[in-house]
Every structure is written in structure tokens, then in C-alpha cells.
Amino acid sequence: MLAERLGWCELREVQEQAYTAIRGGNDVLIIAPTAGGKSEAALIPVLDDILKSGTKGVACLYLSPLKALINDQEERIAAFCRPTGLSVTKWHGDVPKGERGWNVDEAPQFLLITPESLEVLLHEKGHGADLANLRYVIVDELHAFVESERGVHVKILLDRLDRIARAPLQRIGLSATVGNPDEILAWLSGGRHPRRLVAVPAPATAKKFRFVIESDPTRRIDALSGLVAGEKALVFVNSRSMAEAIVQEASGRIKNLHIHHSSVPPAKKKAAEEAFHSGEGACIICTSTLELGIDIGDLDIVVQVGPPDSVSSFLQRMGRSGRREQAAFVAWLLSNPAELLTSCAVIECAMEKKVEPLLPLEKPYNVLVQQIFLYVLSASRAGRSTIARDLLTFSAFAHLSAGDVDRILDHLVSAGYLAADGEMLMPGAEAERVFGRSNYRELYSVISGGNEYRAVTPDGEVVGSLDAQFANRSDPGEFALGGATWSVVKCDESHNLVVVVPGGNGGGTSRVFWTMGEEAALSPVICGAVQRIVARGGTVLPLGEGEMEALNAALYTLPTGIGGQGIFVREERGNSGKEVVVYSFYGSRFNRVLAYLIKSLLGRVQVRYDDYRVRVMRAGKTGAAVKVAEAIRDIPAIPAEEIAGLLPLPSFQSWKFAAALPALDFQAMVLADYYHIGEFTKTLVQVPVILMPDAESGATKADAGE
Template structure:
């Protein structure tokens, strides 16, 4: 059911129905004379006890839309214990939300507490004291609370669970963990808790609402109409690190700005290049300590301050009056682009984003993202369908909490969660049998319990390895001799040894000692400016591939030969130049096969993930000899030696398009199970099935290939190069 501002009551009627104390806080503390439409609609829908998904633009009042009906219910009902649990994807977001919630809750006599890894142990427990009315935490920290027998009973009084930035969870294994947690909280409370999801960017809100709520429950979508606002974009071409740094320095001078880059390593590199060029320069990414990140966040309250960041500052932190967002390189998804754009323009002014791009191809990708956003095309989210690894995690957590459980009732309980419904009982049984064979489980008659292998692998630090569905990697904590934490360094990076000088948080540090047993790198500050011998730190993990939504938008631009954006003449000429270089007859959809000087060029605007899989299938189809390289927008086939190389590639593509999903799954290489936490604990056939369903998404891949016709170019590119192929 969709609730909009045309719903049942006028705003004044909804406002007047709130508890008098809450009315006074909204009017006196917040200075509002009424509710926004999205808040009014949320109050009406929440009053019916429905699960909700609130979708509204950045700074659209989503937090208050969830908080107002929660506070109203607590004040009217005098609810004991923890009445509302707020789950968030980021610690920084929790820190920000705590301040906003305290502003409303404290005058109402309601307590708010946060619990995550950066909160001191003494502040994380209320054992023996009064639990907070509202608790803000992460999924991993909630697992800790549920395992604590002195704290868990206080969650039995829960009425509401708010999942903030739900789009950050829904499409991955962490989202599966959250859905399992929601079902466990229902069982603990003995009744369905009201679930409220919040998001600014989701391409398929109805499906995500159904995922959040589950079958047989009443649910409503609260959608705020998108208010057209003024947006300003600028584009700077900067080839090379020095030009890039100069461009960024010129853009942020005298402004309060966020600069988004693609990786932690890029953030550190750009910070080094900007040293001395920008006042009040800070760095923010996930490998920095909590203190360093908080300092960076606080710096944005000061005029003429700049923070270089990754996606850690992309979500709903209320940064305030930013003057500018700088995007270095093109965004990889429309959702990410909208989140970053929404960091600015929050006080009634225009949202301003400046792109610093390394090539004309980057300009084309940026234009594709903006055009797709203007058409309100956002990436749909697809939750995993065979999350075997989360099943293993939840199985062990259940056993750790209870000590031992009957096999039949344990599996029945786990598989009753709708998010695990795709796992067949026979598959669950096969996993248990495999864990018994590896001694990760032990059996005592009908009872299961953790086995010796599980004790060895997971039991350290009170079984903390079971709390997360993702591996944290073999990072070394960078500590000063005084014990101050600076951040984390990748184990491969510190292999460079003692004496290495690197940047972390924009500052130079020298590694003076390494303790591999405790994974500690002792560092001291290194004065002076950067030197050629300094090493830029790197971390494991690759960046996100270009989304199919942006890639399709780019193909539309190429087919037209121009962007629909009001670009400058030079920028439109750059777009036309790429289209001309590819050749005539670029189709609006499907593949284009043509020859170029390096081999056979295949325009395949399907995004990085699909193109990498297609490259593997095409290499197999062509046999030994030819090599296939993939990028976000195209493939390059080298070494085809037959009389008609383009025709051979064309025929191979046509044959691949007819392959069913099962055949594609068998043909694709199987990744290393060790790349997945709990992956090595799965029987190999089930691991392969999980990869085919949720990593390669072979059903969707087969469907996309079948729907994409194969075209040949009307003209051969004689002597030309493939356009900016990496």
C-alpha cells in the first residue's frame, strides 16, 4: 500500500494527534509549525501497525519520519525496556544519528544509547541499570547483545526496529544477517515487531519492502515526491596525479568541501599531493581509527575545510552547509552518485558537484550517470537467494547461545526465516553432515554442539569471529608507542618491513616495529614533506564495477552521438569523438562487433560484472589462442587468426546468447571458497550453487544475454585504436 501526502488526514490533524510533550518539542526545539508530508504519511501508516519503507531524498526528513511515531508510542504507552532498536550500516552514521535523536528524546525524558565497536566497553553495557528507550547499533553489535544473557531480556519489550539506509544492506550477505536478526527479535519478543526501513535511493522499493517485512505481514510504502531542485555540475579534465591534485585544490579553495575518491589508497595519495595546498585538510575512510574519523567529521563544521573520503561519508550523515562535493573519477552507480550529490544543497541552495576526470571516457561515464539519475533510473537491489554462508553463521550463533540444540528443531527454526527460505532442507542437512565430518560440529545423540574445529577456528575473544558475515582481513593495527590507535594497515603492505614510511590519515608515519603474533605495527610520526621513498598504503579488495544502469545510459549517449546534458562545446565534442572512434551504426541496445587495430572490439554496455563473466565465456567459446579483456563498456578480443576474425567473434557471441543459465554456471570459473567467510565450511557442490545464484547471478546473466542482439559495424575502423580501452 502506498501512502502519500494525499492520505487520510490533514497535517494539522496528524500533528494534533501526537502526545502533547512531543508536540511541544517539535514546535519549540525543532522550530517546526507542522510535519513534512513524508512524516505525516509515516505517522498515519505506523499508527496502523504496518511495517514501513520510507523513501525520501537526502535531507528529506526520513529520520524524523521514523522517530516521531516511535516517540509518540513510547510516551503514550509508557513502554519499558528498549522500545526501539535502530540498525545502521556505519558507525559514523550512528554517531550522527545519536545527536539528532537526543535533541528530540532528551526533552521527552527518553534515553538514547549507542553500541558499536568504537564505543568504550564501559559505555556499552547497561547491565544492572536502566536500558535505554532507543538503542542504536550495528548488526554485528546486536549479535553481541543477543548472546549476552544479562542484556538479552531487555529486548523482549521491543516494539519497533528501524533499519537505516536499508539499501546499503539489502543486496548483500549483511542484509541476510539483518533479516535473520529481525526474525530472532520477533521470537524473543513473542510478537511481530514493527519494522521501519529508511532509504533515499532504491530502484525497486516494492520488492525491498517485501524483503524487509516478509510474507503474511501488513506493509506500506511511504514515498515522498521528488522535489526538483537546482543542481550545478562542472567538469575538469586532469590527466595524471599532479594535474588532478591541482584541479582539486583550485575547486575547494575557500570552500567547505567533500572530495570523494574510489579507494582508501587513492584518498591517502591525494591527501599527500594536496599537502600545503589546502587549508584544514582531513582524510576519512574505513581503515582510520575512530578518533581520526571523528576529527575529520568535526572539521566540516569550520568554513574553508576539506575532507577527502571514500564511501564512508556517502550515507546519511548530516554534514550541514557544504559548499561543494568533488567527485574524482566517474561514479560507479546512480545510487552512489545521488547519495554524494545529496551531501550538498541541504540549506535551500543549489546542489553542487564538480567532477575531476582523467579522460574523455570518464566524462562520458559521468554524463551517463547524470542522465540516468535525471530519468530516475536507480539500480534495483536483489537480495541473495542461496545464502549458505549466513546459514552456517546463524547455526553456530544459535549453538553458542544455547550450548547444544536438537538437530531437527535447530534446522526447522533456522529455515523458518523467510530470508533463508531458498535453502532446501536437504541442503541444510548436507551442510550439517559436512560440518560433522570436519569436526566443526559434534553430535550427542539428537543434539548438536560446536565441535573441536569450531573451537579452534572461532572461539577466540568470546567467539567474536562469528559476529560478522564478512572477513575483516589480516590487517595490522597501527599504534603509536603510547598506545594511540592511528588505523589499520594491510598485512601485505607491512611486509615491506620496519622503516617503511607511509601516509595514514594524511600524516606521515614510520613503522618502527612489527608484532605479527598480535598483528600490531608500531608507528611514530615522521616530520617533513613527502619524499620519493615514501610508500602509499594499499588494502585488499577491489572497487565496485560500473553498474549496468550507467552503462546502458552511456550506450544511449553513444547511439545519439551526444549527451542530452547542457555540456560545453568541448565536452560535447569529447562525447562525439568517442562515438566517432567506435564507428557508425552504434545500436541503442545490444552488442556491436567491429574490428580495430588491436583486434576485435565488442561494445558491450552491460557494466563491469557482466562483461567480466562474458569475457570468460567468450574466451572458452573461441578456444586456445585468443585473449579477451573486459572493461565496464566493452571487450577486446586479441589473437583471432581465422580468415574472418570479426565474424568468428560474432558467431561465438550469438551462440553464447542461446546458452541456458545452468550451462553458463558450469562454464564459469569457480572462485576460491576462502574468499568468503564460512565459504570453506560448505560442501563444494553447494558452494558452487551459491556462486552461480548470488555471485554470477546466472539466471539474470542468461536473460540479459538473450535480450541483447548482436550487431556488426557498418564500417571497419581501419587503423584506429579501441577507444580508451584500459
């Protein structure tokens, strides 16, 4: 069939290995580079088995993180199934309601769906029986789920599918980059089946890099225009606000310019994707939304504006180019030498195959609350002991106890979310008020939607979504969204809606319209590579003369004596006098915790942090560096419950269902999965804290005349 219908002569190595692993009855994680044939590697053995077994009903469920990715994959999967008479159906929120589902005895063999739509499907009557013969679940872009609440939700859904199918399904995960693949395969499998890792590295191919360093914003856009002129180009940026700003500045200067990010409406994103299928040059300014496997065809160049925040992102972005035997071409558009240093670190990590490990959540109490609500809602009335017993059978909650569930149930009852009749529980008035709209549909997703408002025109056209805090300002002013300028004329808080009209008459720069989720933080893997470059005094990359000068300029700002590992402390003279600088190359998430704890231990000091250092001001006139170093060494001995009281609590609005948690459980969740205190303490125990000579003793490279 493949040879005749698709014109294939042979299978790729990843497809041969996957066929053997899947047909052998294993749970499988398939890792291969972008466009490396992962989807086909999963589909071929599954399709073969379905044809041989003649299974009725849905035999394979294809779970995807994005509706757009499902739309993109539908035709690819249908191309496999169509010649064999097997059917494919997609089900997600953008599919019209009348087109979802199927008639009796006409269930598709392949169902493409998002986790949220699967939750809806499992609560709808009429289709559950068609999942009874389910045999396979393929989880696409698995890495996009693992570290978030959606990953916990996916694990629960997979367990529920096992029960519906009356046998453990074969789980097949697909991913391009994972730093700890064996652990993630174990996370996916849950110990139900034997498991096999199919990891085929990308073949060695030519790669071209070009670095453009320009501090002036206007000249930076000029450089971008020159890079993408007449080419099919993806320009990756690290935030939606930056994407909008670049489109504003580049409009009229770059032909066939488009924008693609999570707050742009689906139709506009689809238009951007389709622009690449024309014969002309096209340029899409995008965020991570185009890292995943949406097929946009061949392109000529990937432009990275500023360094990406992870090696994984870089590999996926670079993988977008260099297909069809062409060398991958990535141009780096940077604003200063420090960004060049970071970019070199990213490339070195990729060369050494050092990719970020994925860390599943430890205390997903907010997802437990969601599942309690869903359980009670589906049962109308449910016994406390039954709720605890059933929910604790999910592998995602295996580390929790019956006491944890009882404690949260007590709080939900006292807060009015649940009503109690003896041992029986039912939805309470507060649950009805918060989640009752649209027949409790808010319960089907763990994605927090309360932080964004839909932006629509008076004619009802959806132009995107806005941050709620921005939308609720008394005078939001003009703002950029989807490459256009708009003004808010009305805010409807009850429906999370703002009415907007075209702007553009203010004559000034449009405002940033997100206040949450935009903070960039480099991964510890990248920061560690920066430390190694600093320690050796240069990069292994073959840079040109101009790039070498820029890299040396970045290195000269750092003190001599920084080794390849460890935390280095010394006194320096800052803008406001003497300060203690802690060179801690573990990323701003780590350094945020370190800064808070230093401040708590030393009292009335001021602290600032970034990805590479913590600055401590007002630590004393004498012996300040010694005090800071000793404080850092003392941190691992602080009891966990005491650390919890030393770190500020972020707003619960960042987590859906968190408002319904007891305060101490919310604090424990934040400590584990926001501050990652376990990883923080583990790192701090393992690395030495080294006191360096202060700056006035001539300890910078520049002062030493290097």
C-alpha cells in the same frame, strides 16, 4: 511538543505520509533525499505511540550500518526524547564496556545499535527480557545492507526479534535511493504485516555542474586546490588508495585538509567531520563513508574525482550540497574525455530518475554456517534435526531445504568444525581453533576481518588498518595511511596487528596498501546510459564549447552503428594486430563473465574486458567476428552446472565462514552472488547480438568524417 521545543511550524510531506502509514500498523519503507527528514518521519509516530502506550523496556530499536552514524544520530534522537522523559542508549563496539547496557528496570525506550552488537546483545544474559515489549525496529540506510551478507544477517536478527517480542514488530526502513523500492519493502517486511511505501521525490531545485578535464596529475591537483580554496568542500573519490594519493599530493597546498575512509581510525574521521563545524573553510577527501547520513552541516561544494560507480552514490553525494535553499554545486574533476562521457551518463540517469535496483543475495551459505555455529554454541549441544528445522524458519533461508542444511552439517562434522555424539552436535576442535579466541566473538559478525590488520604505533596509538597481503610482505616499505607516511617495523600475524613508525625519509611515493576490494566497476544503469548517448551521438546536457569538444572526442573513438540496446561485435585493428571487439555496455562485472565464457568456448584466444567492451585476440585470421558472435549467442544454452566449471573460483578469503563450506556449495554461492549468473543469463537472452562491419570498411565516426 515539536512546535514548542524544536520550533517547527509544520511537518514535511514525507513526515505526514509516514505518520499515517506507521500509525496504521504497516511495515514501511521511507524514501526521501539526503536531509529530507527521513529520520524524523520515522521517529515522530513511534515516539507518539510509545508516549501513549506507556510501554516499559526497549520499545524501539534503531539499527544502523555504521557506528559513526549512531554517534551522529544519538543527539538528534535524544533531542526528540529528552523533553518527553524518554531515554536513548547507544550500544556498539566503540562504546566502553562499562557504558553499555543498563540497570534493572532502567532499560531505555530507544536503543541505537549495529547488527553485530545486536547479535552480541542477544547472546548476553540479563538484557533479553527488556526486549520483550519491543514494538518497532527502524533500519537506517537500508540500502547499505540489502546486497551483502550483512543484509542476510539483519533479516535473521529481525526474525529473532519477532520471536523475543512474541509478536511481529513493525519494521521501518529508511533510504535515500532505491531503484526497486517495492521489492525492497517486500524484502524488509517478509509478508508479516501490510506494507506501505512512502516515497517523496526531491523538489525541483537548481543544480550547478562544472567539468574540469585535466590529464596531467599535477595540474589536476592545482585545479582541485582552486575549486576548494576557502570553501567547505567534500571531495569524493572511488577508492581508499586514490584518497591517500590525493592527500599526499595536496598536502600543504590545500588548507585545513582531512581524509575520511573506512581504514582511517574513528578519532581521525571524527576530527574531519568536526572540521566542517568551524567557521573556516575545510576540505575532506573521502570515499563512500561520507555518502551515508552523518551530519557534517552545510557545505559549499562537492567535488567528484572521476565518475562515481553508481547513480545512487552520485545522488547521495550531490545531496550533501544544495541545502538551505542553495543550488547544489558539483564540480567534476576528470582526467580524460571518456570520463566526461561517463559523467554525462550519470547525470542523465539522475535526471530521468533511473537508479540501480538492489539485489539481495540468493545463496548466502556462509551466513548459514555462521548461524549454525551460533546455534550450537548457544545450546552447547543441539540435535541435527532441531538445527535444520529452526534455521529454515528464518525468511533469509526460506529458499533453502533441509537437505542443504544436512549437507553442510555433514561437511562441518567431517572437517572438524563440529563434533557429533549421535544426533547431538557441539563445537569441534577446528571451530575452537579458528573462532575460539575472545570467547567466539568472531561469530557475531559476518564482516570479514581477516583481510585487514590494525596498524598501531609503539605507544599503542591506532593509526588505521592495512590490507593483510600488504602487511605480510617481507618488505612493505613506506605507505600512506590517514594522510601520513608510515613504515612497518613488526608484523604480528597471530593478532592481525602491525607496529608502525612515522616514515617520510624514503623520498618516493608511498605504496598502495590495499590489494583487495579496490576494483571499480560501473553499474549497468550507467553503462546503459552511455550506450544511449553513443547511439544518439550526444548528450542532452547543456555543455560548454570545450566540454562538447571533449565529449565528441570520446564519441569519435567508438564505431558508428551502435544502437541504444544490444551487443555489437566487429573486427578492429588493435595494438597487436587484428582483434574482435564486443561492445557490451553492461559493466565490467557482466563483461568479466562474458570474457571468461568466450574464452572457454573458443579455446586459445586472449580476452580483455572493461565496463563497455570485451576484446578478443587470436580468434582466427578469417571470420573471427562471426565466431565470437556465434559463441555469445550460444552461451544461454549452456547448462548452469557446466557454466560453474568454466568460471574461475575467487579465493574463499573474501567471504567470512566460506572456508568451512563444502566446495560445491562455495561454488554455487560464488556463481549466484559473485558472478550473478542469473542476471547475466537473463540479460544475454533478452538482448540481440549484432555483427557490425569491420573497422577497415570505414566504420568509425572519425573515419566517416563526422
